[in-house]
Amino acid sequence: MSGIKAAGFAIRIQNFLSFERLFFCFIILAAILRFAFLDLKLFHHDEAIHAWFSYKLLTTGVYLYDPSFHGPLLYYVTSGMFSAFGDSDLVGRIIPALLGTLIVVLLYPLYRLGYLDQRQTLVAALFLAISPNMVYFSRFLRNDIFILFLTFVLLLSLILYLERGQMQYAALAAVATGLGLSCKENMPIVLGIFGAYLIYLVWSGKVTLPRRWIRDLALGALITIGIVAVMYSSFGVHPERLITFIPDAFLHWWDMHEQQRLGGPFFFYILLFLLYEVPIFLLAIAGTVQFIQHGRHKQSRETAKRTMHEIVGIALEQIRGHLPEAPRSFDKKEEFFRFCIVWWLLSIVAYAYIGEKVPWLLIHQLLPTVLVATYAMTRKKAIIAVLSSIFLVFALWHVAYVPADVNEPIVQVQNSEDLREVMALIDASESVAVASDRYWPLPWYYRGDRSENLNYFGKRIDEGNFAGDAYDLVITSDEDSYASLPGFEKRQYNLNYWFSWYDNKDRIAQYYFFRDGKMGNMKLEVFVRNATV
Incomplete structure (x- = not known):
């Protein structure tokens, strides 16, 4: 039955x-x-x-x-x-x-x-x-x-x-x-x-x-x-x-x-x-x-x-x-x-x-x-x-x-999750100087009225421009930055990242099993004005 x-x-x-x-x-x-x-x-x-x-x-x-x-x-x-x-x-x-x-x-x-x-x-x-x-x-x-x-x-x-x-x-x-x-x-x-x-x-x-x-x-x-x-x-x-x-x-x-x-x-x-x-x-x-x-x-x-x-x-x-x-x-x-x-x-x-x-x-x-x-x-x-x-x-x-920077070839020049912290700093600033040609995706995330406090210079400019209190935040790239800026704290963030064949071609089998290949990236150097200045 x-x-x-x-x-x-x-x-x-x-x-x-x-x-x-x-x-x-x-x-x-x-x-x-x-x-x-x-x-x-x-x-x-x-x-x-x-x-x-x-x-x-x-x-x-x-x-x-x-x-x-x-x-x-x-x-x-x-x-x-x-x-x-x-x-x-x-x-x-x-x-x-x-x-x-x-x-x-x-x-x-x-x-x-x-x-x-x-x-x-x-x-x-x-x-x-x-x-x-x-x-x-x-x-x-x-x-x-x-x-x-x-x-x-x-x-x-x-x-x-x-x-x-x-x-x-x-x-x-x-x-x-x-x-x-x-x-x-x-x-x-x-x-x-x-x-x-x-x-x-x-x-x-x-x-x-x-x-x-x-x-x-x-x-x-x-x-x-x-x-x-x-x-x-x-x-x-x-x-x-x-x-x-x-x-x-x-x-x-x-x-x-x-x-x-x-x-x-x-x-x-x-x-x-x-x-x-x-x-x-x-x-x-x-x-x-x-x-x-x-x-x-x-x-x-x-x-x-x-x-x-x-x-x-x-x-x-x-x-x-x-x-x-x-x-x-x-x-x-x-x-x-x-x-x-x-x-x-x-x-x-x-x-x-x-x-x-x-x-x-x-x-x-x-x-x-x-x-x-x-x-x-x-x-x-x-x-x-x-x-x-x-x-x-x-x-x-x-x-x-996975809401993180993953070490995978499927990812090609993906913007880093570090940018969320950078954008939080921008949001907290009244005036921001972007002294680099590496600034995407900022024009998208700061479009319309949100772009008013950003100043894009497109390149490294004379550090004398940052004297006084003209800018609360200065964003540059690690390739062309400043050793330091008086009155600012220097921080580094990943801008984007990628997996390169040329950096990993000699260890493909190892990467396949451990996913530990070398990642390429571009970095931002962000100067945050000290609160005590």
């Missing part, structure tokens, strides 16, 4: 944990991890610049494209958020967090279209929800999560267009393309990979373009060009930028590639995969091997079948010439994983070649990695995936939810 009750209970649990409920739980998990304590850490150096330009756009209406700071989409979107909800760190990160959550949601239409089964969809949703890099850069005001979301939208739009041939999906693909090109200069990498594979599919006869594809292509081109023109001309305010933005972007980023300002070895991103995403990376390798083996076995079976029917085939050859050609056999699910493998490998190659090595570029390689990792997702592999995700949770917690 107890056995029957246990079996009934197990069935009720199984029915309750349906695919849809589990998938919804992973969406909720993704949302919680992205939105919880969203302003826990200070803005990163780049985040502060992006937020500042968005604030200036809101308050002055001025924006002009500069390739050093990527495309205009982020600034217009963030400026709109500031207008609606106020300008703050939390508000600035809401759209990245939302897009990071929606990337998980977009797995569902991929499942409904038949490209993923239920087990694959759930594992992919789990990985995307708790991936340390996906979560970290979904809580981060940079362009990359915008690009990744638009990449997924473009993929789904192209699939729907090829399957249904409806113009609306071509238009949606064009919108995703236009917004992506208006976001960051690496969108052409995505377009190149997707476009090359589409040409292969058409050339090999695996897909046939819709009957009115030329009309749809023309419409899509007009939509894409229109979006790009509106964005890069600052909604028509700077039409001259339409002539210069492409060569300016190419020359700037080619120069960064040549300089290798933030350089690293060609296997830089492989190291990041092994540091933060090792279960996903290893399962992707396993999935690729399985796909190749499956292809070989399938080819062997087809060869044997052709041999068995060779005589019949020869006899029917002449008849076939009088019949309509049969459509080529096409397993869309297998072809999708072939595409994902190509997408993954070409992305790794492209970013390995690019000289600028920064951690946020990993997520452009991570999305196809997750999809490849779900190939042939048997029950046994699913259990392994779920158990190994514990590794992801620990890594995620350390890099995203």
Whole structure:
């Protein structure tokens, strides 16, 4: 009797944990991890610049494209958020967090279209929800999560267009393309990979373009060009930028590639995969091997079948010439994983070649990695995936939810938590002198009326300027400071910090296990007026 009750209970649990409920739980998990304590850490150096330009756009209406700071989409979107909800760190990160959550949601239409089964969809949703890099850069005001979301939208739009041939999906693909090109200069990498594979599919006869594809292509081109023109001309305010933005972007980023300002070895991103995403990376390798083996076995079976029917085939050859050609056999699910493998490998190659090595570029390689990792997702592999995700949770917690300066390569020029004490000193001062060119993120945190007591000199000035009681606080950098200032107490704080490949390349294995690598940083020297003076 107890056995029957246990079996009934197990069935009720199984029915309750349906695919849809589990998938919804992973969406909720993704949302919680992205939105919880969203302003826990200070803005990163780049985040502060992006937020500042968005604030200036809101308050002055001025924006002009500069390739050093990527495309205009982020600034217009963030400026709109500031207008609606106020300008703050939390508000600035809401759209990245939302897009990071929606990337998980977009797995569902991929499942409904038949490209993923239920087990694959759930594992992919789990990985995307708790991936340390996906979560970290979904809580981060940079362009990359915008690009990744638009990449997924473009993929789904192209699939729907090829399957249904409806113009609306071509238009949606064009919108995703236009917004992506208006976001960051690496969108052409995505377009190149997707476009090359589409040409292969058409050339090999695996897909046939819709009957009115030329009309749809023309419409899509007009939509894409229109979006790009509106964005890069600052909604028509700077039409001259339409002539210069492409060569300016190419020359700037080619120069960064040549300089290798933030350089690293060609296997830089492989190291990041092994540091933060090792279960996903290893399962992707396993999935690729399985796909190749499956292809070989399938080819062997087809060869044997052709041999068995060779005589019949020869006899029917002449008849076939009088019949309509049969459509080529096409397993869309297998072809999708072939595409994902190509997408993954070409992305790794492209970013390995690019000289600028920064951690946020990993997520452009991570999305196809997750999809490849779900190939042939048997029950046994699913259990392994779920158990190994514990590794992801620990890594995620350390890099995203520890309110301290963490010694991690995922962090690149992050503003130090020491700045909270510096800003407390600024708040307590009536007049502050910033005698250095190292002062970000102060313009963001002291904007509008809050900037009235700050005086930016941009460099070290004669110490005689600090005689008397003109300033309560003097901020300089450790590279160009004063030995002392009469009447002031000298203190030192970290401004920002980073993990450098060049400082740690001889002890990578040791760092992997102990996380004790050498950190680079910039320091502020802060002179606080003595209370007795």
